Amino acid sequence: MSQGMAPGDLPLAVLRSLPAAVFVFDGTGRLAMANAAAYDVLGMTPEPPLEGRAVADIIRLIAYSGLYGPGDPEAQTATALAADRNQRLRRTARTTDGRWFDLLSEPLPDGGWISLVVDVTLHRRALETSHLRERLTDHALRYHPSGIGLYDAQARLVLFNEAYERILEMPPGTLRLGMTFEAVFDQMALHQAMEPQLAETLRQQRMAIDRSRPHQQVRQRPDGRAISSISQPTPEGGFLVSLQDVTELQQARNEATRRAALLDGVLAALPHGVCVYGPDRRLSMVNDAYQRLLKGAELRVGEHLMEICRRREAQGEYGPGVTAEMVFRRQFAFSPTGRERTRPDGTVVSTHGAMLPDGGHIAVVSDVTPLRRAEAAAQQRASLLQAMLDSMRHGVCLFDAEHKVVAANALAARMIGLRPEDMAPGTPLAVLRRRQYETGEFGTGAAADELYTSRAVNLVPRLDRYSRIRPDGSVLEITTDPTPDGGYVRTYTDVTEERRVRAAIEHARALAEEADAAKSRFLATMSHELRTPLNAVIGFSEALQAEPQGPHVAEFAGTILEAGRHLLSLIDEILEVAKAGTGTLAAETRPLHLASVLEGAVRLMRNGAEAGGVALSVEALPALPRVLADERRLRQVLLNLLSNAVKFTPQGGAVRIGAALLPDGGVEVHIADNGIGIEPGQLERAFEPFVQLETTHARRYAGSGLGLYLARALAQSMGATLALESTRGLGTVARLRLEAAEQQQEQTE
Template sequence: MTTPPARMEAGEAEAALRLVLAMPAAVMVFDSTQRLMLLNDAARALLALQEGEDLRGSCREPLIRRLAYRGLYGNGDPEAHARAVLEMGADQPPRRLVCATDGRWFEIARVPLPAGSWATLFTDVTQHRQAETAARERLHLFGTALRQNPSGIAIYDRQQQLLLFNEAYETLLELPAGTLRPGLAFEAVTALAIRNAPLDPEALEFFAALGSADRRQRLQFVRAQAGGVAVRATTQPLPDGGLLVALEDVTLLRKAEDEAKRRAAMLDGILAALPYGVCVYGPDHRLRMVNAAFRGILGDDEVILGEHLLDILRRREAAGGYVTPEPPEEVYKRQFHFDRPPTTRLRIDGTVLTGRTAPLPDGGHISVISDVTALQRAETEAQQRAALLQVMMDNMRHGVCLFDRDSRVVAANALACRLTGLTPEELAPGVSLQELRRLQFERGQFGTGPEAERIFHTRAGGVLRTLETFTRTTADGRVIEVSTDPTPDGGFVRIYTDVTAERQALSEIEQARAAAEEASQAKTRFLATMSHELRTPLNAVIGFSEALIADPSPQQVAEFAGSILEAGKHLLSLIDEVLAVARADTGALQIETRALLLPPVLESVVRLMRPSADAAGITLVLEPPPELPRIRADERRLRQILLNLLANAVKFTPSGGEVRMAAAAGPEGVEVTVSDSGIGMAPEQVERAFEPFVQLETSHARRYGGSGLGLYLARVLAQAMEASLTLDSRRGAGTIARLRLATAMQPQEQTA
């Protein structure tokens, strides 16, 4: 009991006053008239009093309003808060909590004092309030987690009575909802589970063992329920002597484990059935697994699980099973070069093995060994057949190139390279036909100019996969025949044949045929011409002879006899020309060359031709010859050549024209030129003028007579004397005949 103030000693009152003033809580004491009697430092701070400000004796109402405006009673209208506090009577609870506007929590307590006075205490309980809120939130979270946890959770106290559980605990025990309640013993819960779930003898034995188990140790076991559900139960002792029971649905985990076991068994079956040798090594490079094929391929029955890889390699190399031994350390290092190509080794028994390694996620690696003896033999045989086929192709008389369905090279022989103008590297397998055509076009294999571009662009679009043959002329003038034959696999084969010689032979045959036809036509023209030429003088002889018979008067005899003589001489000259040509063709032409002075011969032939030139109205000029060396020639045949050249020049020069003869010495001998201002001829007609029986005018109504043998005979005679005869002519610009004669060895003699 509180000692009445009247009975308190002065010392006790003083001590109580010091205690009130030192309290951390704000204390305000009011008398029965609601006036402030006492307040401590905490209350002064709560009221925010200035230093020296004394409120003792003040009424309670302004103090309450001051606290309200300072936000002590929370948010809202301060006046309403103040009125609510002032209207509180003595029947109101002695303690209440308020939250100030600054977030602090205060417990306000009203303590009655003697004589109608009382004390109001404001205690800051913010930390306690926050701790209580945090604990309440944690408890809420724990409850939520417990309820939402798919595992069943139950806590039993030290007497093994149920304290706490969630709904999943009832569900996994296969109990109806609401069956369990706090206070049930562990054995009672077990009995409910046995009674509500249909259990087989194995399950009953399981629960019996569970009841007799030592719960002071952590226990874990799995029970299979109806429908294939598997539940794992874990009992964990608690520090206070209680027990935590956790039930988990591990059906999916159990299925996954079963699936893993099934897959492991399947993997073991696959590895056992594989024809490849498989070894698995751990991160420590020790053997973990090996299949039967590995032992069969290597004949190594001594491989032991757990053996180090280096020891295995040393033992294997020491056995000498390979044709080419290798240091075990080198083989060991090679096992960890995972990006290398497969290693191939030949065993003494003739088998060929290939091996490669690959890393595993756990840091180990796998080694796979294959017996490729049959494959190696097949590849060797294929290479031999390919080499044989290549030899056959290289010795063919035709270039051969095989293309696949994508128009890419499969194989080609050496002759195909030469005939296409490509190198073996460019005609290698895999190169496209379009690329080959581009290279050929750039090197002029299709020719030059617009025609080459037309061929390239025409054939660049693709290839006709049917029977096709065409020819082309290469840059070096060869004629290549290209034929295309489709293959059953959708590709095609190109055959290249050099038909240059064949085309040349055909061209020569064609030229011979044309020459034969030309000769036949020439003979026909000769017969027609000669019949005309011969009939003219013969008609004159016959006509004038008949006239003499009819009128043998002296005057007619002289005139007609002269005409008959002239016609006879002309007929004789024609026959001489024909006989000379015949002798020249048979090689019986008589030529007698000797050293000869040229100027007298030139002067004599000009004198002989001058009457004919004057009769034709043509000026015949002999340019004064300079001092000339003797020439080597047959004088009679030389006169015949020069007369033919002058006769031709006079014949083909219109009236009023000019014919000039000149001679000059040169380094190659003496050259005699006969030039005229006549009609001339086209360049392509020059050589034809030297052919026998050829006249550039072939009609019977031609303007110029003659047998067509003059120039031919002149060249034949010149060649027989080791001289040369050429013509320079242009249509409408006249003709120049050039006769080059060899000089005699002796010097020219001067004559008076």
């Protein structure tokens, strides 16, 4: 008995020190004592104490702590309160977190009782494990990857698993209980197809082994497999043979040896310092880079970590106010960001640590002095950059690769409808655009929604330049240029006045160029077209003058007549163009049979098509109504279109003319060829007067450039429309749409 302790205090002291939870209740049903383990079970602290509280309160705490297991805590409290505490009570409960407790209640002489809560989790789990092992032993033996064969004192086989036959390369069912070890060997030699001499040698070796002692060997088979054989004596005088295919293990060992050598080479070549501590906190490995980076505070293999910390503290390695104990504790507070410190020589080192599977840990040290110096220089440059940005006459904002603001001047914020604080560094571009959208910077209604969804939500393209009109009517030009780090610079410029002046200049220039181009086209085209027939007239007239009675007079006169008619047609076309330009091109429309007009136009063009080697045909026509048109104008339109089609179709090609009824009651005449075609962007230019899409001096196709222009003008004078569809190299389709003269359709003749 210890000094100073009364005899009655000893049992109470024992109860308080018990590892099991103890609750003592007096005769009035109030808690008289609870030991430290009781507070731990309830997940509470002794302050404030539970002594003096009613039994209902304590049992409710126990129920809500989960000691009675899953269920309604109030129902569990009612059940516990109804128990007869004058009787010895005992039951086992499984808590909500999976632990097991024995709950015991023992009555006391004064009418109270003592309750014990004993954690029997380990015991219950041990029982469950024991039962599980018994159930799994047979299963594990059967499916164990190692071959197991048990022999009795007479070397007869009494037990084996499937793997034993498989590793011996025997078909299933070869082995039988009661076979001798020698018979088993014979079967193995047979199924492994051993050479007789090798089989006899191995037989003698196996029979000579003393099975009363442990024996182990590894045999390399001819196929390269390595089989480990372990023989262990049994208490009954027999022996147990365990076979295992260790081919992969041998290969893994070789690979591990190779990797270990490779790791040593990597650690030696690393520019970072690496040191490894074992579970005993003693240094087990350090590379040369560590010793070089921490020169003056080198490590020695075998040193304890605390010894190292104290030695470095004495050397002043950690700086004022940092003790060895503080550094020691920090070694095990592993952080993904690591720690940095400045050494006495001014270098800055960064340390990262990690726990190892064996309980030790690794520390990696890097010299980050250049990085920190670069960061300081970058901060200085950033300050200079901001000063420069604030003095610029353009709005400028620099973004990083993640579309976040790096720097911006106040002018940029004002120009895009934001406050300077809205463009603070780190603000995502998406947030800026959302604020612009909400404040009406993109306008209102569907146009604002379209601008926001088409540009603001998408990522910023590189080398981008676009303009937009702000709500106040000013024009803002936004330019985006990439930076080497993957970010970009956005420049905002107010180009309102510049655009106004540029638009006026551009309009005036376009008018002047168009007038000049029209004059040049007219002169170039007419000079070429007029010169050809005039040369013929002059040349053949001189020939007639020189030889008035010659044999070629009729031929020369015909040529002069043909050239004169060509000149007359050119002059007529020019007059028609002049009328079209003044709006005096009139047409007298009347109902016409379209089929006869089409066939007449084809007859007039057939000789020219045959001369050019082009097949000209009329498609089978459906039942068509009469059309409203001027017959002479319509024929001229068709001839111009057919002439163009034949002219631009190479020899061997084909031109087809046909007609179809349109859904609105009108009629469409189409002329299709498989000639050279027209670029899509040049289709409308083909209808301009004096335009030759082939503009070189050595043009392959003659013409004044008035055919399509006149065709459209004449079509419009009759209330018709003319359009072209073409693909370069595949041909062209001309579509002439005419109004019907009557609703009822009738067959054309």
